[in-house]
Amino acid sequence: MALLNEEWLPAARMKRIITHWTVGGYAANDFEREHYHFLIEGNGKVVRGEKSIVDNVNTTDGLYAAHTLNANQESIGVCACCMSGAVERPFRPGNFPLTEKQYLVMAGVVAELCRAYDIVVTPQTVLGHGEVQINLGIKQRGKWDPMVLPWDTALSYTQVGTYFRSLVTRALEGKPNDDQEIAAEDPPILVKARVKGKTFSDAILDDGSSYLPIYSLAKALGWQPPKITGGSVMFSASGTVKHTLALKRVGANSYVSARDIAEILGTTPSWEKATRTVVVG
Numbered sequence: 268m269a270l271l272n273e274e275w276l277p278a279a280r281m282k283r284i285i286t287h288w289t290v291g292g293y294a295a296n297d298f299e300r301e302h303y304h305f306l307i308e309g310n311g312k313v314v315r316g317e318k319s320i321v322d323n324v325n326t327t328d329g330l331y332a333a334h335t336l337n338a339n340q341e342s343i344g345v346c347a348c349c350m351s352g353a354v355e356r357p358f359r360p361g362n363f364p365l366t367e368k369q370y371l372v373m374a375g376v377v378a379e380l381c382r383a384y385d386i387v388v389t390p391q392t393v394l395g396h397g398e399v400q401i402n403l404g405i406k407q408r409g410k411w412d413p414m415v416l417p418w419d420t421a422l423s424y425t426q427v428g429t430y431f432r433s434l435v436t437r438a439l440e441g442k443p444n445d446d447q448e449i450a451a452e453d454p455p456i457l458v459k460a461r462v463k464g465k466t467f468s469d470a471i472l473d474d475g476s477s478y479l480p481i482y483s484l485a486k487a488l489g490w491q492p493p494k495i496t497g498g499s500v501m502f503s504a505s506g507t508v509k510h511t512l513a514l515k516r517v518g519a520n521s522y523v524s525a526r527d528i529a530e531i532l533g534t535t536p537s538w539e540k541a542t543r544t545v546v547v548g
């Protein structure tokens with residue numbers, strides 16, 4: 268099914284597509300719509316920006332979607348609405364983490380744009396804002412969007428860029444990019460975990476990172492019951508301090524990264540090879 272209306276795709280010569288996140292909430296506001304041609308809201312809905320793609324053919328008149336410093340001419344800007352309050356290092360997704368759904372829709376939108384404007388998928392023609400400085404040699408001001416996947420923070424920016432281009436290529440080849448298929452390709456491995464002396468048999472290892480079942484964890488450690496909203500979970504580990512972490516869902520279960528929990532407990536996770544156990548605290 269097409270994500271973009273045909274009338275949103277006027278004939279124009281475009282060189283590349285640059286992806287972003289807004290550093291905002293899950294809904295597109297008017298200010299954000301000024302800066303991008305297409306925006307993907309938290310639920311995966313695609314919203315058209317104020318400026319047309321034609322406005323970015325020539326940017327000397329100042330009337331165009333300004334999404335990337337000194338790289339707006341012949342560039343289409345596609346943006347996921349998310350990541351308000353996010354911190355790069357140590358990574359914190361904030362209360363509106365980029366969702367996998369948004370990311371997959373964004374790949375679908377980019378694929379439709381590649382097809383409409385004859386753009387071949389390369390690191391110079393389909394890239395994240397955070398890749399512009401390296402891939403195009405055009406200096407940016409410390410941009411890192413959208414190069415961290417809150418559901419898989421172990422990936423480097425380079426790996427995320429490559430992964431996104433692979434999703435776009437798959438979409439162009441007509442292969443589905445749905446969550447189930449991705450999960451089926453790379454099922455998580457069940458492992459044990461020990462957190463502050465409590466043992467869990469239902470932790471998982473996925474793509475080299477370990478995740479802990481948030482409900483069992485909170486119960487075993489006597490924490491307040493966690494509250495899940497969208498792609499994140501809020502809980503309190505001691506007293507009144509509230510923590511918000513990115514949530515990983517596998518089937519009906521909800522997990523948080525062992526590394527995030529370790530950070531909250533002021534420690535680092537380790538791997539006990541003999542017993543296949545993730546040890547935290």
Ligand SMILES: [Zn+2]
Nearest residue numbers: 287288396412
């Ligand atoms: Zn950006």
